[in-house]
Every structure is written in structure tokens, then in C-alpha cells.
Amino acid sequence: MSSPTGVLGDLHRVLLSTEEIHARVSAMAGQIEKDYAGRLITVVALMDGALFFVADLLRQIDLPIRLVTLGASSYHGGTHSSGEVRLNWPSGVSFQEQHVLLLDDILDTGLTLAALHERLRQEAPASLRTGVLLRKNRPRAQECPVDYCGFEIGDEFVVGYGMDYQGRFRNLPCIGILRP
């Protein structure tokens, strides 16, 4: 067992409540459903951070969806990007002529999304858009267009709703800032 107050006890403060997240994710699902009406969407979801976001979002989109998950990491455990993006590219999956929607939890330096965006563009999709739950207000190492954004946040390290610190806190239902 960890702290007596549970995992929420490790938070310095809650940035986005469970209710706020769910309301925004529902609105994003509605927008995506409208934009992709009549199409099959190939969602490329970055694991593990986007797991909860993507699970909640996709279940509210009433359209045919093909889900491809892939692993990418640039943090390798700490609270700052290492600057190097490692991709686990799926073998035997074609994106050609597909309407690809690339989803991640958070846009920080932009390196991860930009690397994936460039890699997917080379696969000749019919269309390619990106969506993130959070976008940090900070200078980007790499610019990448974002078509769907849940919330703009400050330049702080956040955990919860899929996002981790050293592998922990992904299961928090809200998004918060850790105690220093």
C-alpha cells in the first residue's frame, strides 16, 4: 500500500478535474465525428500516455474506426524530454489511402508528434490529422500542426489520466501537478 490518502495524496494540486476532462473529451469526440462523417478513421494512438484519452474519446465516436497503437518515448523515465524519439513502428500495417488521425496525450517539445507525423506522411495516407488532450504553452523544439486540442496548459509537469512520472500515476482519474 502507498500513502493512506491513496494516489491523490501525492498531488500538489489538481489542474483538471475528472468532470472537466470528460466534458472536453466528449466535445472533441463530437467534433471529430462531424469532421469525419461517412469515413473510416485510422486512429494511431501513442502508448502508454494516450491510453485513457483514446479509450474515452473513441467510445464516443459513432463511426467506423481502425485502431493502431504504437509505442514512442522521448522521456526515458524523468521529467524532461531526452530529445531523442524512439518509435516502435508496427509491422504489416498499411496507412496508404487511409484517413489517419494521430493521437497523443500531450504536446510538450513537439518532437514526438513531429517525428510520427513525418513518418506517417511518408506512408501516403489520404489525410493526416493530429489530436492531443493537452498542449503545453512553451517554445517547441519542433513545430507540428495540431488539429484537435483538449486544453492549453502552462509549462508544468503533469500526471494522471494516462500520464506518468517514472511509470506511476497513470491511473489518476484527474490531471494534476506532483508535490515538489
Ligand code: IMP
Ligand atoms: P514531446 O516529444 O516533448 O512533445 O513529448 C511528448 C511526450 O512526452 C508525451 O507523449 C508524453 O508521454 C511525455 N510528456 C510530456 N510532457 C509530460 C508531462 O508533463 N507529464 C507526463 N508526460 C509528459
Ligand code: MG
Ligand atoms: Mg507519450
